[in-house]
Amino acid sequence: MALHIINHPLIQHKVGLMREANISTKSFRELANEVGNLLTYEATKNIRLEPREIKSWSNNTLQVQSIKGKKITVVPILRAGLGMLDGVLALIPGARVSVVGLYRDEESLEPVAYFEKFAGSIDERLALVIDPMLATGGTMNATLDMLKARGCTNIKVLVLVAAPEGVANVEEKHPDVNIYTAALDSHLNKNGYIIPGLGDAGDKIFGTR
Numbered sequence: 001m002a003l004h005i006i007n008h009p010l011i012q013h014k015v016g017l018m019r020e021a022n023i024s025t026k027s028f029r030e031l032a033n034e035v036g037n038l039l040t041y042e043a044t045k046n047i048r049l050e051p052r053e054i055k056s057w058s059n060n061t062l063q064v065q066s067i068k069g070k071k072i073t074v075v076p077i078l079r080a081g082l083g084m085l086d087g088v089l090a091l092i093p094g095a096r097v098s099v100v101g102l103y104r105d106e107e108s109l110e111p112v113a114y115f116e117k118f119a120g121s122i123d124e125r126l127a128l129v130i131d132p133m134l135a136t137g138g139t140m141n142a143t144l145d146m147l148k149a150r151g152c153t154n155i156k157v158l159v160l161v162a163a164p165e166g167v168a169n170v171e172e173k174h175p176d177v178n179i180y181t182a183a184l185d186s187h188l189n190k191n192g193y194i195i196p197g198l199g200d201a202g203d204k205i206f207g208t209r
């Protein structure tokens, strides 16, 4: 596995704004999408291209490059992952969306899966899994297990904030998966929240706090 901490100044600035205690739902939502968009730009840097012939504006035959193969599926983890989806799709508007639903039990911190609907030919696609928070890593590992059970082998994870504990957990169970994060924070508190973190990302995106 490789951990990519994307230290671009725009990302650092936007994550800093997201950490403000009294941020509005509107601002948090906008920023989650904006950072999701910038992470997508980084995570797709090395995807493969193939040549394609077109007729150009001047009526010449021209070779251009286009993304190779069955292309991409974006995998938002409900609920909070939906908060990054528009930002990701702004760069890859033709991507199929595979939705998984998991929540973290508040007592045990174990993931509970309640929904899945995957795009066709998922075994041939690059999957970009999106969730704002990688805390213990339980939710992400369960999602990666679900994808791999359907034959998906090419997977990247995009999160806004990661805890070292979660990164280590995903690294142990899924060493083939690359993680792209806007920030690697200090640690988890006793309730499994990332410190300094963002608080409850799902509540902030949906206005349910």
Ligand SMILES: O=P(O)(O)OC[C@H]1O[C@H](OP(=O)(O)OP(=O)(O)O)[C@H](O)[C@@H]1O
Pocket (backbone or CB within 6 Å): 077, 078, 079, 080, 081, 102, 103, 104, 105, 109, 111, 131, 132, 133, 134, 135, 136, 137, 138, 139, 140, 166, 192, 200, 201, 202, 203
């Ligand atoms: O790494 P973990 O310890 O598993 O925690 C991370 C998960 O917790 C949050 O979801 P939550 O359970 O709050 O569900 P929600 O998105 O519906 O709010 C977050 O969006 C991740 O999915």
Ligand SMILES: O=c1cc[nH]c(=O)[nH]1
Pocket (backbone or CB within 6 Å): 133, 135, 192, 193, 194, 195, 197, 198, 199, 200, 201, 202
């Ligand atoms: O810090 C955390 C941990 C899990 N889920 C969140 O929304 N935030």
Ligand SMILES: [Mg+2]
Pocket (backbone or CB within 6 Å): 080, 200, 201, 202, 203
């Ligand atoms: Mg939540």
